[in-house]
Amino acid sequence: MNTIEKWKKLIDILLDFTASDAERDDAAMDLSNYSNDEVISSLLEMARDDKVDDMTRASCGESLAIILIDTNTFSTEIHDSLEGISKTEFIKIIKHNKREWIDKIDH
Template identity: 40%
Template sequence: MKKEKLLEILKDPTASDAEKDDAVIELGINFQDAETVDILVQLSNDSNYDEMIVASCGEYLGHIWLTTKQINYEKLSHLKGIALTEALSQIKAQRPDWYETYMELYPQSK
């Protein structure tokens, strides 16, 4: 599915939470670019989205950074709650060096 179609689903007030969650997952798997990272960070902080969708945003941000072997600590620092927990749990498990760097840069996250 094209990125534009996935974004339409995410903005569609008639789309179900399950459809939106699937759109987040598909974005995270198929579009691992800076624009997708920005979109997932924005979605994770949008109070209109269900916690399941917010958690998927964090999970797939972690997935993108680990897959591309490039992390953006500043963008990671914008995550909150379950999104941050999901991203950090993957990073801590697969790249403890990134986790340690993040904790040094943003000690308030502890």
């Protein structure tokens, strides 16, 4: 399976409300390895959806932070659009891995 197929399959699992919470959470975490607009958009959508369980929302926030760190590109738009557990986990990952961005995030 090539890389494109893998991230698209992971997005399909993440967005599939019939998949188990564990499968969706694993997909959210695995998506941290891919940096493209479709991945980021899907993670952001699920991070902000209150119908998604907290574990998966938290993993979406973590994955978004990891993607930004890996690409060395902070996004105020992503940061500002997160809330609750997804924002908490996003900030935690940034504080732990990219201390120079601390002034860009809410405390």
